[in-house]
Amino acid sequence: MFVSDNLGINSDGNLTVGGVDTVKLAEKYGTPLYVMDEQVIRNSLRQFHDSMNQYYSGNGEVHFASKAFSCMEMCRIVADEGDGLDVVSIGELYTAYKAGFPMGKVGFHGNNKTNEELRLAIEYGVGHIIVDNISELHRLEAIAAEMNAVPHIMFRIKPGIDAHTHDFVKTGQIDSKFGFALETGEAFEAVKEAVNCKNVKLYGLHCHIGSQIFDIAPFEEAAKVMLGFISEIKNKLGFEIEGLNLGGGFGIKYTGKDDPSPFETYIKRVSAVVKSECDRLGIKLPKMFIEPGRSIAGPAGITLYTVGARKEIPNIRTYVSVDGGMADNPRYILYGSEYDAIVANKASEERSEKVTIAGKCCESGDLIGENMPLQHAESGDIIAVCATGAYNYSMSSNYNRLQKPAVVFVNNGQSRIVVKRETLDDIIKKDI
Numbered sequence: 001m002f003v004s005d006n007l008g009i010n011s012d013g014n015l016t017v018g019g020v021d022t023v024k025l026a027e028k029y030g031t032p033l034y035v036m037d038e039q040v041i042r043n044s045l046r047q048f049h050d051s052m053n054q055y056y057s058g059n060g061e062v063h064f065a066s067k068a069f070s071c072m073e074m075c076r077i078v079a080d081e082g083d084g085l086d087v088v089s090i091g092e093l094y095t096a097y098k099a100g101f102p103m104g105k106v107g108f109h110g111n112n113k114t115n116e117e118l119r120l121a122i123e124y125g126v127g128h129i130i131v132d133n134i135s136e137l138h139r140l141e142a143i144a145a146e147m148n149a150v151p152h153i154m155f156r157i158k159p160g161i162d163a164h165t166h167d168f169v170k171t172g173q174i175d176s177k178f179g180f181a182l183e184t185g186e187a188f189e190a191v192k193e194a195v196n197c198k199n200v201k202l203y204g205l206h207c208h209i210g211s212q213i214f215d216i217a218p219f220e221e222a223a224k225v226m227l228g229f230i231s232e233i234k235n236k237l238g239f240e241i242e243g244l245n246l247g248g249g250f251g252i253k254y255t256g257k258d259d260p261s262p263f264e265t266y267i268k269r270v271s272a273v274v275k276s277e278c279d280r281l282g283i284k285l286p287k288m289f290i291e292p293g294r295s296i297a298g299p300a301g302i303t304l305y306t307v308g309a310r311k312e313i314p315n316i317r318t319y320v321s322v323d324g325g326m327a328d329n330p331r332y333i334l335y336g337s338e339y340d341a342i343v344a345n346k347a348s349e350e351r352s353e354k355v356t357i358a359g360k361c362c363e364s365g366d367l368i369g370e371n372m373p374l375q376h377a378e379s380g381d382i383i384a385v386c387a388t389g390a391y392n393y394s395m396s397s398n399y400n401r402l403q404k405p406a407v408v409f410v411n412n413g414q415s416r417i418v419v420k421r422e423t424l425d426d427i428i429k430k431d432i
């Protein structure tokens with residue numbers, strides 16, 4: 001009935017998340033409100049790392065891609081589960097550090113890292129810096145020499161795989177701003193240089209083919225391409241690559257149309273390919289890293305809104321306007337993404353209408369979705385939009401000087417605030 005298994009209906013006919021009444025959450029914390037189910041986050045992390053243990057002999061690490069959802073409490077939960085973290089900016093790095101995250105399990109990404117970011121990554125002792133381009137390698141070498149350090153690095157490689165997903169979230173093809181190209185020999189030249197660098201240690205290779213991908217085959221293909229490159233490096237340079245990071249990108253269920261494979265199936269199939277390719281090529285099994293973001297945070301989250309205006313335009317559409325929109329969820333305006341929505345206080349009623357849920361920003365494209373099946377919604381009702389745990393809070397803005405919503409975690413029938421709602425003073429606090 002719902003896109004996520006952790007949603008239900010209680011005896012009052014209200015929608016529940018992780019066993020907690022969403023209407024009561026809206027009353028207690030106000031709306032718009034991000035709600036994350038801690039158990040879903042933990043279960044997803046466990047599914048990934050348990051399958052790595054089962055199918056890849058425990059020779060792997062799961063790094064949660066914190067760009068999907070970053071706050072200190074999330075970092076603490078990932079650390080508590082024994083997993084690692086992918087960070088992509090000084091802000092995400094700092095968040096992890098301040099949360100007490102074990103920095104040796106952090107991979108630092110970015111296609112245009114600043115010297116300040118590189119310095120801080122070395123100072124904090126991150127596990128790997130994932131180097132994106134040759135000028136970054138040169139800058140990193142110089143900074144590491146200054147700091148008397150030898151950071152471990154991976155190279156981000158474009159494996160030339162064209163994954164079937166939205167153009168804006170594809171990253172593995174040759175025409176991408178991320179990483180070194182294989183086809184042109186650029187990646188090989190970079191490796192040749194790095195193996196002789198004194199102030200960096202080339203530890204591994206990394207690729208990430210895109211996001212919200214359902215088909216497992218492109219991941220298998222990418223793994224084969226990367227292992228072929230590892231073998232070429234061994235044969236031509238006599239250098240053994242120790243780590244292989246295959247990125248994230250696993251699709252999740254946003255609406256009934258989406259049908260993702262269980263995470264376990266992905267890990268099982270990719271592990272089998274890595275093992276058989278290593279056998280075939282005569283190379284040792286690398287330590288395997290994966291970086292799921294959306295698949296950990298996405299299904300755990302819902303966003304609660306209060307309905308304000310309702311506008312019926314005969315023979316055209318009905319707009320149901322809510323007290324949030326593109327400032328807390330820019331994914332419709334960016335990607336035309338689809339979501340499932342429920343009137344939380346009428347959850348047991350039939351979804352009898354198809355409406356456009358509109359936000360409150362001064363922008364016509366500020367919609368949560370169009371043609372959305374919904375119970376009859378009126379002013380004062382609470383709408384829950386499902387599977388908003390990834391790339392909603394993390395991509396939120398203060399457009400129209402709206403205050404960013406609070407984030408609440410639910411667990412075992414309890415709720416707690418983990419990020420406070422912004423106040424009006426927060427809105428002006430940096431103004432002079």
Ligand SMILES: Cc1ncc(COP(=O)(O)O)c(C=O)c1O
Pocket residue numbers: 065068086109171208210211212247248249250291292293294295390
């Ligand atoms: C390098 C890298 N790793 C991991 C991810 C996480 O992807 P997803 O949230 O689709 O799992 C991304 C985002 O696409 C990424 O760019």
Ligand SMILES: N[C@@H](CCCC[NH3+])C(=O)O
Pocket residue numbers: 067169211212331390391395
């Ligand atoms: N922000 C995108 C995904 C980008 C993934 C990061 N490389 C989304 O919401 O789908």
